[in-house]
Amino acid sequence: MPRPDVVNALRLIDDFKNRRGRSGWFYSIPRDQVAAGLAVRIKDPSRIDQGAANLCGPAALLFNLAQDRPEMYARFAIDLFENGQARLKNLLISPGADLRRAVPPSGTIDMADWITLASIRDSENWFGFSYCDTDQAASAITWPNELEKWFKSIGYTQVVNKASKWFTQNRANAEEASTTVL
Numbered sequence: 266m267p268r269p270d271v272v273n274a275l276r277l278i279d280d281f282k283n284r285r286g287r288s289g290w291f292y293s294i295p296r297d298q299v300a301a302g303l304a305v306r307i308k309d310p311s312r313i314d315q316g317a318a319n320l321c322g323p324a325a326l327l328f329n330l331a332q333d334r335p336e337m338y339a340r341f342a343i344d345l346f347e348n349g350q351a352r353l354k355n356l357l358i359s360p361g362a363d364l365r366r367a368v369p370p371s372g373t374i375d376m377a378d379w380i381t382l383a384s385i386r387d388s389e390n391w392f393g394f395s396y397c398d399t400d401q402a403a404s405a406i407t408w409p410n411e412l413e414k415w416f417k418s419i420g421y422t423q424v425v426n427k428a429s430k431w432f433t434q435n436r437a438n439a440e441e442a443s444t445t446v447l
Contacts, residue, residue: 274335
């Protein structure tokens, strides 16, 4: 039997899918595709996938959120689609118009992942970078200290940054990281 928070998140997604009216702030992306992708990710957060989009930082953040707080993850994605911006606790995500008009090439990334992951990246870029194409590499980079800030901003309290710009961490480090919850 699914956890109550998973059931509630799926209910939010079902309500979202059945709403009529404006298609959303992501002009060319169908509501039903986003809803279907979100439902899959609520049931199995490991399905969050950056695909060909170089969005590993936002993917790591949202994997943990979908696993630990599925309702918050669902509400975030729905608000992004319907309002053009959304809040994850203290982190305001407000992607630019270029991203909201963009549609990645078919088969490169699921639309639910595109909206959520690319919006985080685009919203958090600075120096005029814009992220609106899966081929972009420089504007997709997430530095370890930025990822740490995101986790703290959305409510994680035990965030340990053991990243190195020079050395790759091992599996034990990843397992240790995944034991911390909200």
